[in-house]
Every structure is written in C-alpha cells, then in structure tokens.
Amino acid sequence: MKKINVGIIGLGRAGQMHLHNLMTLPEVNIVQLADVFIDKFSDKLNELGFTNLTTDYHDLLNNPEIDTVFVFTSTDTHEQIVTDAAKAGKNIFCEKPLSMNTIESASVNVLKEVKKNGVKLQMGFNRRMDPQFRDIYTQVRNGNIGNPQIVKITSRDPDLLPHDLIQRIGGLLFDFTMHDFDMARYMMNSNISEVYAKGGTLIDPTLKDINDIDTLALVLQFENGAYGLIDNSRKAVYGYDQRVEVFGSKGMLKAENVSQSTVELYNETNKIERKPLPIFVQRYHEAYIAEMKAFISSLLEDKPVVATGEDVIMAQRAAIAAQESMKTGKPVKVNTHFSLA
C-alpha cells in the first residue's frame, strides 16, 4: 500500500478530532505532530503512540520524511503556515479560511505560493463531503432536477460562542456563513454575483460590541441567473441544524437535518423523537473522514482536490459582500472573475 507521510500542525479541539480520524485511515502514516502548546497534550499523544512531537511547525516542514501537512491551527496563523509549507514543497490540507484579512490579496498571495511550488492544497470545506449533501450534489450534476433555479440553505449553530473565540475566528459571516456560501456555489455550479444581507443581534445584543451578529437572512444572485436563500442563527436550542434544498426545472432535492435517533415514542400526549445532533463534531463526523479520504486519494492518484483555494476566495468574497450589504443596506455585487496569473 502506498502511504502518505503526514505531519499535523495544531492539536487543539479540531486538531485532535482530525487526528483521530486520520488514525483510522490505513494510507496515512503520521510522522510528526506540532503545536505551540504540545506539552499540554504530550501524555495523551504518547498514549496514542505518537512520540515525535514539537512546538515548532518548521520542524515538520524541514522533515524530509514528511510529504504532506495538515493545518488545524487558529485562523490567524493560516496565511503564514500555508505559505511556509508551500515553500517547503509539502502538500497541504488547511481549514478555511486562508487569511483573517478581509482584503483578498493576503489569500491570493498564499495561493500564488502554492501554485509556484506545485503542491496540492485542499481547504476544509467539510460539508461538501457530507453524505446527504454529496448525494444532492451528485443528483444535481446527473440532471435529476434539470436546471437548478433556487438553492435554500438553513444553517444554525446550537449556541452562542464566547466573544474572544469569535474575534479569533472572524465572526458569523467569516466563520459560519462562509460554509453556506461555499455550499450554495458548490450546489449551483455557478459563482455568486450579488449578495443582499439582513442581520442583527436578536439573541445577544452585546455582540454589537465586537461588531458581530447572531441572526442572518440573505438572498443571493448567481452568475447563471439562479437565486439563493440562506438563513443563519447562532442559537438553535434544539441542536445543530443543517439543511440544503435545490429546486430546478425538473424537480427538487432536499436534505433534512439529521437526528440523534429515529426512534419514535408515542405516548398519551405526543409523538416524540430525539433532537438533532448537538454540534458539527457529530453531525459532520462522516464528512470529516470523507474529506480526508478525498484529499488522500487526490494525492495518491494525482486528481484535483474537492475544495480549492479559489473556492475559499469565492466564499470569502460573498462574506465580504454580505458585510458591506449590512453596512450600506443595499445589495452588493460580487466579482466572479478569478485568476492567479
């Protein structure tokens, strides 16, 4: 079996989840792990059999045994680490986005470096690999609903995040809605050309202090003439809510939210089922594994990755436009042209 020799950078909550997923893949040989706070995790990592640990991710980039790095650090470090990894000739999996900066040039510079060094880069748009959404995607491509005309995405988090975390990851639009922009574009196979957004703090008014919102409703126009509707909330008390619907000239495809259990209890008062899954970790468990498998097979078989840097830029542009739209109270055009040349 051909193996991918892997270094992992960032072992916080997300990093550890991905580490466990990567451990189940036989093609992955995990060589070295890096985290600035690696000492906090070293016992746990030793127990899992990992002893080659470092606080400095450059050690991984300098390790000739490693051909591929996975970047699970906080958003503000992506720009630097991905650039360095590209220069070191490593293939890269990185959580979105590529940069905190809402000015696109930072991300573009990263991508230029990736291109120049001829390495592969896959971005963490995990939802693309959710079995339900992937099923919709495939059926849309197969023409099962004809020409797509409307995409509807509902995406709700189960609870408010701490303000300091929000500031590190960039607010609702850049942390959360970003996924929906990508999903909308992915499903419609067309770029977003205009965004109109209404958002506010219907749940936590103090979010205004950090210039964020908790509730969002927006309308998209796609380059191909189709429309999109997205609604977001930071606090769905019933759990994580993730739904996609695509309507077209020959039908509709619809993926409802996923529950903890499908068992139905009928009693004297009601029919009762369990709530949806609590949060992304459970909801996208299969998607997280699938995106890793997809990346590995892109490397082994030299195929295109399922989510590129350009995909992140395009989602980022929509988020920036939505921010602008809320500020001006008007719809905002989105540049649909992209070229690294």
Added chain:
Amino acid sequence: MKKINVGIIGLGRAGQMHLHNLMTLPEVNIVQLADVFIDKFSDKLNELGFTNLTTDYHDLLNNPEIDTVFVFTSTDTHEQIVTDAAKAGKNIFCEKPLSMNTIESASVNVLKEVKKNGVKLQMGFNRRMDPQFRDIYTQVRNGNIGNPQIVKITSRDPDLLPHDLIQRIGGLLFDFTMHDFDMARYMMNSNISEVYAKGGTLIDPTLKDINDIDTLALVLQFENGAYGLIDNSRKAVYGYDQRVEVFGSKGMLKAENVSQSTVELYNETNKIERKPLPIFVQRYHEAYIAEMKAFISSLLEDKPVVATGEDVIMAQRAAIAAQESMKTGKPVKVNTHFSLA
C-alpha cells in the same frame, strides 16, 4: 339552528368549488346565485337544486332575504361589488385582493364603505385556516418556540398560468406571493417593515412581455426585528408546494408539504412515494371549508373575522414594495401604520 341566508356572486371555477363547500355547511342557506354567464352553468346548478339564478348581482343585493354575499368574481370586479354590497348592508366574504389598483386608496375606499355600513367583511386568505399552518400559528402564540426570529415560506405553483389570466389576476406578486406576505405577517404577529426582492423569468422568458416573473426570492424585515425568507416558483413539476417554518428563541415549528398518499413503495431501485397534491383545490380543501366555517361563526356569534381588509392592505403594501424593490434593485420600506379614520 340559526341560518345564514346567502347569495353567491361569481360561479367560475373558484365559485363552484366554494359553492360545493358551502353546500356541506348546515348553517348556510343558499338563496340566490349570480354570474354574468349564469346561463352556461344553469343546468348544472338546477341539478344541484338551485333555481334562483341571475346574471345581475344587484338582484342579490336587493334581495331582502339575503343577509350575506360571497364574492368569487374576477379580481377587477371586487372593488365595485364589495362597495355595492356594503352599501346594501350585506355581510361579505371576498377573495383577495380588494382592488387591482396598486395604489392603495382604492382598497381603502372600499374598507371605508364597509366600516360605514357596519357590515362584516372577511377576505379569502384561506391558508390561514390550513390545519398545518393553523397548528403552527397556535403553537407560536402559545409560546412553544419563544420569541419568533425567522419565518421561512416556500410557495410554488405546479405550472405556468396563461398570460391573459395572469393579467386579470395581477401577476405573481399580487396573485400568489400576496398569500405568503399575509402568512409571514400572520405567523410573526408583526407588520412587514421592509422588503428586498429578486425575481426573474427563469422558466418562461415571454412573461417579461406582460411585466411578470416566474421565480422569486425575497427577504423581509418585520417591525419587531425578526426576518423572513420567501421563495416562489410558478412551475414545480412535482406539484403544489406549500411550506412554512418559524424559528424562535425556544425552538422551531415546521410544516412540510402535503402528499397525495403516505404509502411507501420499496423496490429494487428506490423507496418511492407519491407526489405532493397537484394544486390548491386539493391542498387547501380543508382550509377552504374552515375559512367558511370561521366566517359563519363570526356572523352567528358576532366575533372578529379571521382575515380582514386591513390584512389585505398590509399584504398588498408588501407586494407593491417587492415590485418597487425589483425595479430599483434596492430594499424598500413598507408603511406599517394603518387607520381608516
């Protein structure tokens, strides 16, 4: 049993459907029927036992035996007939809207006449009485989902209408979306204060010739701070599609579309169910009867009607704003104040 003595004006397709529904209500005594083309229907009506027929609705208004008229004529006649009926002191059930005119004063004049004559007027917002939507409405009012924050309405017709019919009934916004505006406002118990609409002809480009659209996506702002999302299509090949969802601080309520049958066929290739109901006649059958029952009990027990003239005006204002929004490419404010005084 106290009976309501009824005259029916307009016996086209809608009128005949309502006539059959009214015939099943024991409190309703149908005295006289009017239609300019009554001769076309007279055989059928005789067979049902109705012999007091006229081409002139004034005959009903002059008939002292009749206390209540039902108006099912084409939209362009509502203004005149309702005004005349009010002057004649008859209680009135009328299909929405009150006038073709997109300038509100025409409708207001009708309502002033209704008020002046102290008669009851119920408008045909039948969807308010759909058992599923009514269940959501009741649960929202009971506080089951706390404070409503987002309402989502999907409303799709099964097929394009003839252009001449569209012109008579006022186009997508005034014929179809009007119901959704009312539903949104009804569910949220708050007036619509702003509309942003994107619409186009993704199905039938020749609709542009009559200044109409077939596909619509819009975002609403409510006076109470909540948001709304509506999507419309004139051609859902799978049938009539009518869904409502209300999301709030303590939960979510959701009514999926209604199918012809819930029987599931599992075969070698798929799990297969029947399509949704074909069109409003079947989908809102119970709602049409329920709105009649509600009106009758408003009359018999002197209670408020379930859908007033003001409700129509408010929905009309949203439709006018949506039209303006599409023209200008900007969100449009909606006046939330209303008074006949």
Added chain:
Amino acid sequence: MKKINVGIIGLGRAGQMHLHNLMTLPEVNIVQLADVFIDKFSDKLNELGFTNLTTDYHDLLNNPEIDTVFVFTSTDTHEQIVTDAAKAGKNIFCEKPLSMNTIESASVNVLKEVKKNGVKLQMGFNRRMDPQFRDIYTQVRNGNIGNPQIVKITSRDPDLLPHDLIQRIGGLLFDFTMHDFDMARYMMNSNISEVYAKGGTLIDPTLKDINDIDTLALVLQFENGAYGLIDNSRKAVYGYDQRVEVFGSKGMLKAENVSQSTVELYNETNKIERKPLPIFVQRYHEAYIAEMKAFISSLLEDKPVVATGEDVIMAQRAAIAAQESMKTGKPVKVNTHFSLA
C-alpha cells in the same frame, strides 16, 4: 342527475355519522329515516331538514319511493332487517357483520335471500376504501411488489369499550379483528386457510367475565401459501393505530398510521409531533364517504360492490377459527370454499 332514493335505518352514533356523509353526496336523495328511538333525534333531524321519520323500519321497506336502504342498527338486528329489506326488493348497505351468530348458517340464509331477490348488498368494510390502504391494494394489483408473501396488520383501538357494548357487538374478534381479517384477505387476494391466535387480558382482566380479550397476536396462512401477522390492542393510549404492510417478491408497500398534524416542534428537549387521530370517526372519515360513493356508483352503473356478503362470511370464519384457536391452543383450519348454490 340520476338519484338514489334512500331510507336510513338506525340513527345512533354510527347512523348519524353516515347520515352527515350521505348528505354531502348529490346523487343521494334521503327520503325517510327510521329508528326505534327516533323521537330522541327528531329535533336534530328536523333542523337538518328531515321530517319523514318513523320508529318502524318496515315503513321504509313499504315505501315505494325508496329503492335503497342503509342499515346502521346494532349488530343483533342485521339478520332480520337485511332479510326483510331483500324481500322488499331494496338495495342494501349494511354494517358488518350479517349476524351475531357464530354459526355461519344465519349469515348464509341472509345472503340467499339477497340473491333470490336480485338486490345489491354492500357490507361496511370501510377500511377497504381508506385512501392509504386503497393505494397499497392498487399497487399490489399492479404488480409493484411482485408476488405478495407476507401481510402485516396492526390495528389498535384507543380505549376499552363498556362491557355491555362489547356484548352487543360481539367482542374483539367479531367487532374489531374482523376488519383486519378482511383487510388481510383483500390485500393478499387469497382466502385465509388457517389461523393461530394468542390473546389475553393484559389491560382489563375483568373482560374474562364476558369471555373477551383486549390483546391479540395472530398468524395467518393463506390459500396461496403466503403468511399474515395481525396484532390488536384495545388500548393504545396514543390514539387509534391502523397500519398495513405487504411484502412481496419484488418489494414492499407500507402505510404508516395517520397523525392529527404533521407539524414538527423542535425544542430544547425533543422533536415533538401531534398524536395519531383519536378514533375511527376521524381516521376513516374519507373511507366512510368513499364507501358510500362506491356503493352509489355500483347502483348507478350496475357494477359489483366493493365488499360483499361473502367477504363478511370469510372474515367471520377467520374470527371463529381464531376463537377456536385460543380455546384449544392450536392452529385451526378455515374452510375457503363458499357457494350459495
């Protein structure tokens, strides 16, 4: 329009329900009503417009204007009334069964009289006309699941019946399971050839005093080699529960129970839906109307009825076999041959 001139015998709860349904059918002209306690209902009936009332059903049989009678009296009177009606040359709709007697000859004598007089008789196996079950029936006949191999029926009442009522209507097997025997046979298009039944009083032990049970599980063998499973309970606290499933060589058809509403409430603890419909009146509302329509069209177009006297005899035989099986603790063969000749 050709009309059926109808007399109705029996205006208790069931009779009144059917009366209201018959009133909505334009082909039905209700001429006269009979009930031994008609005085109790006369005000209500007058209000509905019925003035030709009698305590003696013979008046209807002697009324030359009436061509068809509907028999909704208690089970113990069916034998006599249907026999008299047949002799009077009236077409007959009668609730099942034909006789209280568990010895078949009583029912056979009734059917001989019907045959001799050349009148039509339809029995009240309303569930055959339930839209869901009818859909399964049609799809089975269309070959959608190939050769049927297993039929499963779940049938549960919402609550215990008074002992005196049970005694009048014949106990669980003869009142309730009888419908399931008929449904099983109807779906499989094959006669029941053997029954093994286990039953007991898991809910109300005092039912033993009147020789009845409240819980039943049984296995059927069909003449064509297929199998059936039926389970019954008198007390499903969540409401009336009626389900049918047919499994075959090319697939499966399944009709789940019907709920009051499909609205879903998601809150902090659960996903909650409303309970199933409370009782047969609501659950089989459409079926009751459909069986009347079917009977009327049998009369008007001289077509076979949807549920015959033979169907009742066959279901009765299965009930008698189940009773015997519980008594002996062994499976009991059922005679599948039937001929009036």
Added chain:
Amino acid sequence: MKKINVGIIGLGRAGQMHLHNLMTLPEVNIVQLADVFIDKFSDKLNELGFTNLTTDYHDLLNNPEIDTVFVFTSTDTHEQIVTDAAKAGKNIFCEKPLSMNTIESASVNVLKEVKKNGVKLQMGFNRRMDPQFRDIYTQVRNGNIGNPQIVKITSRDPDLLPHDLIQRIGGLLFDFTMHDFDMARYMMNSNISEVYAKGGTLIDPTLKDINDIDTLALVLQFENGAYGLIDNSRKAVYGYDQRVEVFGSKGMLKAENVSQSTVELYNETNKIERKPLPIFVQRYHEAYIAEMKAFISSLLEDKPVVATGEDVIMAQRAAIAAQESMKTGKPVKVNTHFSLA
C-alpha cells in the same frame, strides 16, 4: 491507558470486518492473529501492520501476552475453540451460537467451562448495541411506555445465501431468526415461554432439499404474559430490513429501518428516496463497534457483559421450539429455567 491484549481467531469476511473495527479502538492492542488459511490473508495483514500470524489458534491460547481472544470462525468450531480458550484462562468474545448442535447440552458444557475458569464471555448479539434498538431498550426500561405488552420484529435479509453456507451456519432459524429471538427477549425483559411458527419456501423451493426455509411468521408468548410477532424473509429486494416496535400500557416505541440517505428527490412522477442499507455490514456498523467497546469496558471495569452465554441458550431454545412447531404444526413450550449449577 490500560490496554487489552488481544488475539483474533478467524479472519474470514466477518473476522476482517471486526479486525478493522478493533483497530480503531485505542484500548485494544492486537497481539496475534490466527486462521487456518492465514496465508491467504498474510499480505493484507502485513500491510495493516500485523506480522504475528499463525494457522493454529492454540498458539494464541498459549501466548501469555494475550488476555482476550475474539472468535470469528465458522459456527461449527465455536464449541471447541471457546472451550479451549476458557481452559487457557482467556476472556472470550464469540459470535453466536455456541454450538451447531440443536441439543442444548453442548452449549451448556461450554458455559460450564467458562464459569469454571472464571473468564468473561460475551456473545455476538450485535443488534443489542444498535443505536436505534438500544434507544428503544433504554426507553422501555425507563418506563416510557409502561408495561410492555407486544413486541414486533421485522427482520429481512437482502438475498438468498448459498446452500453450502446455510448448512455451515445452521439455517434461517439458527443463523438469522436467532437474533430476533434474542432481541424480543431483550426488549421485553422476559423469557420466551412458547413459540408458534409458520415457515416455508416462498422464494427458493430447493431450500427444502437442505431442510431450510426462506420465509417465516411466528407468534411468541412471554413468561410475563406479553406477546411477540416476528416475520423473516431471506430476500427483500430493497435491501436489509431491520425494525423493532414495542407496545405497552403507556405508549409505543418504534424504530424504522435505516436508509442509505435521507435525501428526497421530487420529480414529475414521484417522491423518491434511496433504498435501505444493503446488508448487515453497513446497517450494524455502529453496533459492531459498540459491542466491542462494551466488551472492552466490561473487561476494564469488571462489569457484566451485554450478551451472555445464557442469552444464546435462550435464543437457541426458541429456535429449536420454532423448528419443532413447524414440524408438528403446533405451538411448542419453551423451558424458561436456566442454571449451570
């Protein structure tokens, strides 16, 4: 982390599936693998990192490093291997049943050896650990449906098995229905006291040659007075079908079958969903992992196992009774007493 040092015996299809599942559990240290045909698998196993391979399972029993063995060999070897492993003082996980012999004493002898040597034995009743069924189990125990009165189990395989395989694993009753007997008993928390079974070859008549059936319908009586209904088929063309329902004095719990995807396609002809999961490997993937986790935590925390040897004996007794019932055409009593003393 405390680890369990494991030897695996049997690396056929089932063995390899379990091996992959065990590899994902950090508490499991796989020391040695045995299979009489290990040479066929050695390349694949080497690639997974396993080099300590043997054709003789006694090597594992003699390996002092190993404390626990997993037995995934064919049914006819269970008796010998489990006996040997118990004598060697190893804890044992073994697929059901314990012996091919339909005379119980063989299994009892194995269990006596297990008891004598004070080792833990968990049997492979994986379905007990299916998340849906486990949810029902837990809710029944919590009293959510009061006193259980009826259990219904539908269990259908997607396709016929080769005759030689059937002969090795013991036929429908001993290979397949065995799981349902265990599930029924597990859900009801009561022993099966009587079985009445009807079975035949509705699909493959040549099964008669090897004394097997493909279709089964049966009724159970439980010691506590409750009833059970089971139906089986070897060929559900739509996939693997596994459902459980428990009805009680205060409600009902129901787990429907599991589909490949919940995506709904609505098109011009139908509403279409994907078929159920194809076969046990996918359907019980989580259950297989969960039963391993449960066994490991039984070992690490010295807790009772989730499925004991007694559980297998009890299911085996029901299967033997069902066999006898089909032979005699009568219900057969089941001994509910069990003691190894």
